[in-house]
Amino acid sequence: MPNMSLNKVPMPEQEPIVRASNFKEVSLGYTEEMAVEEALRCLNCKNKPCVSGCPVGVRIPEFIEQIANGNFEAAYDIIKTTNGLPAVCGRVCPQENQCEGKCVRGIKGESVAIGRLERFAADYMLAKTPKAPEIPEFNGHKVAVVGGGPSGLTCAGDLARLGYKVTIFEAFHTAGGVLMYGIPEFRLPKAVVQKEIDSLKSIGVEIMTNMVIGKVLSVDELIEMGYEAVFIGSGAGLPSFMGIEGEALVGVCSANEYLTRINLMKGYLDEYDTPVIKSKAVAVVGGGNVAMDAARSAKRMGAEKVYIVYRRSEAEMPARLEEVHHAKEEGIEFLTLNNPVRIIGDENGRVKAMECVKMELGAPDESGRRSPVAINGSNYELEVDTVIMAIGTSPNPLIRTTTAGLDANKRGCLIVNEDALTSREGVYAGGDAVTGAATVILAMGSGKTAAKSIDAYIKTK
Numbered sequence: 001m002p003n004m005s006l007n008k009v010p011m012p013e014q015e016p017i018v019r020a021s022n023f024k025e026v027s028l029g030y031t032e033e034m035a036v037e038e039a040l041r042c043l044n045c046k047n048k049p050c051v052s053g054c055p056v057g058v059r060i061p062e063f064i065e066q067i068a069n070g071n072f073e074a075a076y077d078i079i080k081t082t083n084g085l086p087a088v089c090g091r092v093c094p095q096e097n098q099c100e101g102k103c104v105r106g107i108k109g110e111s112v113a114i115g116r117l118e119r120f121a122a123d124y125m126l127a128k129t130p131k132a133p134e135i136p137e138f139n140g141h142k143v144a145v146v147g148g149g150p151s152g153l154t155c156a157g158d159l160a161r162l163g164y165k166v167t168i169f170e171a172f173h174t175a176g177g178v179l180m181y182g183i184p185e186f187r188l189p190k191a192v193v194q195k196e197i198d199s200l201k202s203i204g205v206e207i208m209t210n211m212v213i214g215k216v217l218s219v220d221e222l223i224e225m226g227y228e229a230v231f232i233g234s235g236a237g238l239p240s241f242m243g244i245e246g247e248a249l250v251g252v253c254s255a256n257e258y259l260t261r262i263n264l265m266k267g268y269l270d271e272y273d274t275p276v277i278k279s280k281a282v283a284v285v286g287g288g289n290v291a292m293d294a295a296r297s298a299k300r301m302g303a304e305k306v307y308i309v310y311r312r313s314e315a316e317m318p319a320r321l322e323e324v325h326h327a328k329e330e331g332i333e334f335l336t337l338n339n340p341v342r343i344i345g346d347e348n349g350r351v352k353a354m355e356c357v358k359m360e361l362g363a364p365d366e367s368g369r370r371s372p373v374a375i376n377g378s379n380y381e382l383e384v385d386t387v388i389m390a391i392g393t394s395p396n397p398l399i400r401t402t403t404a405g406l407d408a409n410k411r412g413c414l415i416v417n418e419d420a421l422t423s424r425e426g427v428y429a430g431g432d433a434v435t436g437a438a439t440v441i442l443a444m445g446s447g448k449t450a451a452k453s454i455d456a457y458i459k460t461k
Contacts, residue, residue, distance in 0.1 A: 003040035006109025011116055016329035020299050023185040023268050026326060027091075032072070035120040039068035042112045045104055050114060053102035055445030056089075056154075057082045060099055060114055067117055075121040083118075084157040084200065085150065085444065087126055087192045088179055090119025093441045094320055126195050133202045139163030141458050144227035146213045146399065149177020150440045151431030152233035153197065154447030155454075156205045162455055165204070167227070169211040174264060177235055178432075179440070181264040182256070184293050186300070190263070214398035219406075219427060228461070229426045229454045232414065233447060236393045236432035242285070246343025247389075251277060251351030255286070255294040255390035262297050279386035281305040283354050285340055286390030287317040290437075292324065294388045295332045306332050307382065311339040311359050311372040337361070339372065341379065343387055353381045393437045403427075411436055420450035421457075428454055 012028040013019075019026050030038065042064040050060045059078050066075035079086045095101075095115035103111035143159050145152045148170035156166045174180050179193045201207065213219065213234070222230050239254030241247050258277075261267040267274035282298040284291050287310035298306050308327070310317060314336050317324060328334070337359045344353040358378035361370035395413055400406045407415045407423040413436050414429040416422050422429050430446030432438055 002043065003037060005041060008041075008110045008113040008116070009034045009038040011113075016326075016331075019186065020296075020330040023300055025189055026186050029123055030116055030120045032070075032124075035067050035072075035117060036070060038113050039064045039117055041105060042068065043104060049102040049104065050099040050112075053098040053100075055098070055441050056448055058099070058118070063121060064112065064114070064117055067121060072121055072124045075117075076125040079118060079121060082448075083444070084154050085196045085440075086118050087122035087196055088150070088188065089441055089444070090115050090117075090122055091188050091192075092179075092183060094439055096321065098441065123192075126192065130199070130202070133199070135202075135204055136161055136163045138165060138204075141165070142167070142227050143229045143231065143454060143458075144169060144222045144225075145231045145233060146219070146222075147171070147177060147233040147235055147431070147433070148175030148197075148207060148209075149233055149235050149431060149443065150179060151235075151433075151443040151447035151450075152177070152231065153200060154444040155231045155233060155428075155430065155451045156447075157200045157203070158448055158451035159454060160200065160203050160205045162451075164455075164458075165206075167206045167208060169213050169217070169222075170207060170209045171212045171234075172264065173209050175207045175209065177233075181260040182290065182293070184259065184263060184297050185268070186296070187293065212398070214402040219399065219403040219424075223426065228458050229428065231420075231447070231450050231454065232399060232422070232427065232429040232433055233431045233443070233450075234396065234399055234433045236395045236413075236435075236437045238394045238396045238412075239389065240392045240394065241389050242340065242391065244340060244342050246345055246351070246354075249343055249345040249351050250349055251279075251385055252343060252387045252389070253277070255284070255290045255388050256393060258294055258388050259290070259297060262301070268297075268301065276301060277386050279303045279384075281307075281384040282386045282388060283307045283309050283340075283382060283384040284388045284390055285309050286392075287312065287319055287336075288390065288392075289319045289323055291390035292319045292327050292332075294390050296327055296330055298386070298388070299330055299332060303386070305384075307384070308332055308334045308336075309338050309340060309354075309356060309382070310334070310336050312369065313337055313361060316361075316369050335382070337372065339374065340387075344381065351385050351387055353383050354387055355379060355381050393432075395433045395436070399433075418449075419453040420446060421453060426457065 431443035
């Protein structure tokens with residue numbers, strides 16, 4: 001019998017007062033009983049609208065039906081036919097804007113908890129002893145993947161399953177990209193990411209770390225080494241700043257740097273000698289998921305006061321509603337319709353305050369959001385000792401400036417066609433290197449597109 005409850009089965013979580021002082025995962029996951037109960041809410045629609053909302057085309061009703069029948073391993077196998085990182089996607093995908101946003105159950109009540117069920121199936125299998133994978137027969141062709149983030153891992157996995165010898169060239173000392181350095185442990189445990197990466201290595205994907213393409217090797221040199229195609233999935237790791245007075249003061253940093261020190265370099269663990277600013281009062285400038293991650297991390301690092309400073313209203317915030325909700329529960333203060341105009345330092349060159357101006361919303365801008373306008377005479381000083389800029393990132397120019405014939409737009413993003421092909425023959429690109437900072441699942445979708453195109457290109461060639 002279908003479960004016709006209008007509400008999702010709640011996800012167990014750590015209590016806010018407890019989790020705000022630790023880096024353990026906030027959401028604890030479904031039990032088997034919870035998963036089955038939630039799966040029974042799926043109507044198994046004939047036209048499958050939820051699938052159309054998934055950038056990687058997960059066969060959603062099929063895997064949910066298997067969970068409803070208690071066949072958890074079969075559910076996982078179905079997911080893996082299209083999604084190489086289900087434990088990741090089940091945690092960080094904005095399902096409310098994608099698959100769950102298309103769910104029929106959402107018309108009257110809450111949509112089916114597709115993301116939670118995907119996470120359940122993945123965690124169920126990750127907890128078991130992994131089966132020895134079937135290693136595809138080598139087809140005689142080699143492909144290089146630049147960047148070990150979501151798009152690169154997806155492209156590499158899809159090509160490896162088709163028999164290609166794939167080598168990922170990763171700039172950092174650990175593969176995973178933003179999954180490792182950007183998303184905090186309390187949202188996405190690094191052990192989960194590592195298991196997903198290990199599963200790719202088990203089918204033959206080679207990962208070379210500390211390989212900064214454009215410095216150690218160029219794209220042209222990769223081609224000279226016998227790689228018949230190159231996929232560029234190098235992300236958008238170059239942080240943006242506001243260009244206001246005081247950004248060079250001690251105590252100002254980008255969210256990228258702050259989160260990388262805490263996440264990838266384990267700055268939150270006492271046994272790691274990773275310098276991280278010890279703050280009493282922190283202002284995080286921005287309103288996206290990265291801003292929420294930085295603010296919630298600062299709280300866990302011991303800050304007594306943490307503010308989100310955002311120039312628009314809460315309704316315009318691009319962050320997931322769940323992240324905003326969790327941040328508020330943990331004591332983060334939201335200063336919406338406020339904008340920094342300068343950062344004030346003390347006699348030692350350290351941050352002591354940030355001058356802000358109050359804003360009001362005017363006419364919509366080119367994105368459709370109402371433009372914030374400063375209110376004259378509303379300036380005030382916010383006492384903080386740390387300012388974290390989380391106002392966006394752009395692709396590092398290293399690859400495009402060291403590779404002849406790669407076209408990019410005015411934002412520095414590589415230009416590709418519908419097949420993910422750049423302006424260079426045999427060179428493909430996807431993820432944030434093409435779109436600018438976007439979601440994990442969109443990056444994965446572009447990696448799948450590129451893998452399909454590379455396979456067709458090499459076969460034709």
